[in-house]
Amino acid sequence: MNLGIFTAILLFCIFSYFFGQTTAKKLVTNQNLKLKTLPTYYGYFVALWCGIPSLILFAVWSLFEPTIIKTIVVGKVLSASQIEAGLTTNLIYQKILSYSAGNFTGDLTDTIKIGALAYAKITSLAYKAKLASILSLASIGFIYAFNKVSKNNNARNDVENILKWLLFSSSVIAILTTLGIIFSLLFESIKFFSSINIFDFLFGTNWSPQKAFVRDASAITAEEYLEIKDAFGSVPLFAGTAFIALIAMCVAVPIGLFSGIYLAEYASYKSRRTIKPIIEILAGIPTVVYGFFAALTVGPFFREFGESLGLNVSSESALAAGLVMGIMIIPYVSSLSDDVINAVPQSLREGSYAVGATKSETIKKVVFPAALPGIIGSILLAVSRAIGETMIVVMAAGLAANLTINPLESTTTVTTQIVMLLVGDQEFDSPKTQSAFALGLTLFLVTLVLNYIALRVVKKYREKYD
Amino acid sequence: MTKDQRIKKRHRAEARFKLYGLVSIILALTFVGFLVFTIFSKGSDAFSKTTIKVNVSFNAEILSLPSNPSLEDIQDADYYDLALESINKLLLTSNPDDEKLLKKLFSPDFDLEIKNYLVKNPDLINQTQDINLTSSDDIDQLFKGNFPRDIPEDRRQVNDRQLEIFDELVAQDKIQKKFNNYFFTNGDSRDPELAGIGASLLGSFFSVVICLILSFPIAILASIYLEEFAPKNKITDFIEININNLAAVPSIVYGLLGLGILLGFMNFPRSTPLVAGITLALMTLPRIIIPCRASLKAVPPSIREGALAVGASKFQSVFHHVVPLSLPGTLSGTIIGLAQALGETAPLILIGMVAFVVDIPGSPIDPASSLPAQVYLWSESAERGFVEKTSATIMILLTFLIVMNFIAVYLRQKFEKKWN
Secondary structure, three states: OHHHHHHHHHHHHHHHHHHHHHHHHHHHHHHOOOOOOOHHHHHHHHHHHHHHHHHHHHHHHHHHHHHHHHHHHHHHHHHOOOOOOOOOHHHHHHHHHHHHHOOOOOOOOHHHHHHHHHHHHHHHHHHHHHHHHHHHHHHHHHHHHHHHHHOOOOHHHHHHHHHHHHHHHHHHHHHHHHHHHHHHHHHHHHHHHHHOOHHHHHHOOOEOHHHHOOOOHHHOOHHHHHHHHOOEOOHHHHHHHHHHHHHHHHHHHHHHHHHHHHHHHHOOHHHHHHHHHHHHHHHHOOHHHHHHHHHHHHHHHHHHHHHHOOOOOOOOOHHHHHHHHHHHHHHHHHHHHHHHHHOOOHHHHHHHHHOOOOHHHHHHHHHHHHHHHHHHHHHHHHHHHHHHOOHHHHHHOOOOOOOOOOOOOOOOOHHHHHHHHHOOOOOOOOHHHHHHHHHHHHHHHHHHHHHHHHHHHHHHHHHHHO | OOHHHHHHHHHHHHHHHHHHHHHHHHHHHHHHHHHHHHHHHHHHHHHEEEEEEEEEEOOOOOOOOOOOOOHHHHHHOOOHHHHHHHHHOOOOOOOHHHHHHHHOOEOOOHHHHHHHHHHHOHHHOOOEEEEEEEEOHHHHHHHHOOOOOOOOHHHOOOOHHHHHHHHHHHHOOOEEEEEOOHHHHOOOOOOOOOOOOHHHHHHHHHHHHHHHHHHHHHHHHHHHHHHHHOOOOHHHHHHHHHHHHHHHOOHHHHHHHHHHHHHHHOOOOOOOHHHHHHHHHHHHHHHHHHHHHHHHHOOOHHHHHHHHHOOOOHHHHHHHHHHHHHHHHHHHHHHHHHHHHHHOOHHHHHOOOOOOOOOOOOOOOOOOOOHHHHHHHHHOOOOHHHHHHHHHHHHHHHHHHHHHHHHHHHHHHHHOOOOO
16 A cells, blocks of 8 residues: 555656656747756756655655554544453554454454454545545645746756755754654653662662562552562662673783784784784674574583583673673774774884884883873773673573672673563563663663763874874 | 893893784684684584485375365375375384384474475376485484484483484485475474574565665765765764764664664564664664765865866765765675674564564565574574574574675775775
8 A cells, every 4th residue: 555655656756857857848949948957957856846745744644654543443442432351452453453454363352343444444544545645745746846947947956955955854864863762762761760769770789670570550569569669770780781891801902902003013014904804704793693602602611611620600601701792892992993003103103213112112102102092992982882782691691680790600781681671572561671771771871971982082082193 | 130131121022012912813813713613513514404215105095185186186185194104114013102203203294295295296196206304303413423322311312212213214225414405495493403594584684675775875865965065063063973873872772762663652563574674774874874974085075176167066066976986985884784784683682573483474564583583592492403503594694794795895995996
């Protein structure tokens, strides 16, 4: 159905392009006017006026149509007051939809039949209204543009103005995405913080959201309420995240930094050209592959190795997850620090050599301090990546929230918990689901601050030597 | 300490420092090598399956087919009895217990395989034919040598009598390794020998295509605006900061965005490539804009000025000259962005793409899985057959990524103009 409307709009546009072009050409032959610009621009002008408003209407309508139809149908069914006990409106609506699509199995009730009738009526009405309004909007645009063309306006300037707006709105999508993220996270988080105190969430040390699985939110006893209140302390999650990220950085920073220094200062041009892409392969490998590697190879290896030493190592130890995450992050540190070191002006090095310093002394005492802001920026970016990393910890770290600093035990992280809370069927109205969004919001804010600082530091550094 | 000693000491420090660098590089390279080696050594087995040769006589009476059956009759017939009878012929003596054990050597779909064979060759009715039927996962692993035979019987999936039957069949040369077509054509399954990546391959394909359709044009237009037309003001700065930050936002946050807005607010269908594609497009957008802008910036101003000097408008100079020249860089940036989107898992889990999907999706609004999500799903299963399949899926995924990255590098090196 939508595809049909879309094709209709496109055909209309193509038609109006040729129509505009020929109209402009006719102006030359019939009225002996001198065109202000090439005939194709007149064609584009009409086509754009015809296509853009109707496509915008089409998109907006299609986005809101399902929600509006749902509200109307559910309203009809509710006003017939035939809601069955134990069924939510969402479930009934799902049944109505599958009955209308013709693949319904199960008990057929009157509610569903009435709903399906209403659904069929409203959809066909909506389709007609959509088609009519879009076509009339396209025609209005067409007539407006055609009038302008027959007056021989400067179509090129108009087309370019429209295109400029199009370019601008494409770049605004970045802002819209940010707004969308903030809106979706805030919306659920506010609901969450209305039932759980924000300080309990930020400073509580007990995380056990499975306790909060209450069927009916309105019928909570005071005792249950206290229990739920204590179930959402996020400190163990943030401690676990920071701990695993720390282990990862202990692996990635020395290896990455020394690799970067070696590549920038010691390696020949040729070996640099081959080694750098190979190390960057590590950055291109999907994180789920690292997770698989950590869970099936590294984790069991550490457990067996620990057992042979008489240590009790969990097969989901923080060490295994952190180590593999560190491997993943090596190229981020090495590539960025390589770039940063390369940007240090040659004159600084030469000054150092001139007073008799060796190469390593020059690097340690001159190049490294000069490059330090940039290197710190790249490490901050790497930390933000480690905190936000999901698949490795989901597959290799534990699920239970322990507050521990023993790398051989299992800990859990913020991202692991978000995934665990949201996998499978979710009810949107339970604090359990909402807590995932609250965790996401904190994660988003923390990484945002880290990225912002890192990007500013790197930018300042670049400006210094450019 | 004399002067000579000091210099020696300093030179030793120099050598040590250089060694640290070399060791770190070697460590990093070893990690790459080790990772690739473990995956490939585990996964290569999944591309072959074990089959057992069975002599099937397509007796029309057992199938209760009419004379001159139509194709529909052949499809509707019940093949279970025929299949059982055929495999029981493998045993020399008939024994109900043995027959039960024998059946477990085959995959649960063994009667379907016989049916499909007959549907393809309908003129085989009332004739006999040797067919290679897929074996069960246990036999598969046994034949591939991944299965220790010397552990106690009660800890084995295959018991002693089954081993005897198996050895006999091997001696008769009835057990063979064949190319595992199921791995590429089937959807997911609870039985490793029947599970395949068909559904996830198509799901990934649909998602990446939608991601490309949405993100590529928007990214190009946005980078053209920011690089060529945007006035230097607060709004432009804000957009720039936004894009740089979005590129570094953890991917799981995009999953929450997709879940909260696309599924929760707009009621898009769950577990579909459509939602996955939109979510991935939002994620990929800033990651494409950044290289696109870099490649637009690399075009020297003389090109723009030359066009303007002969009377082109700003738009003509940009779209006729600057954009075509920057295209190799733009395209390679897009391909690398798409490769990242292809390997992304976390956002897809949140929007329900980790589903047990048996049917191959026919359109972007059918439930589907994706390659990385399939890796995650199978990695949770303990069976050795699934470990093998997971590694093989990773091999396929990595192959795609390597090919995409290779194309990107090739495009850049072959077509990009060097200006200085």
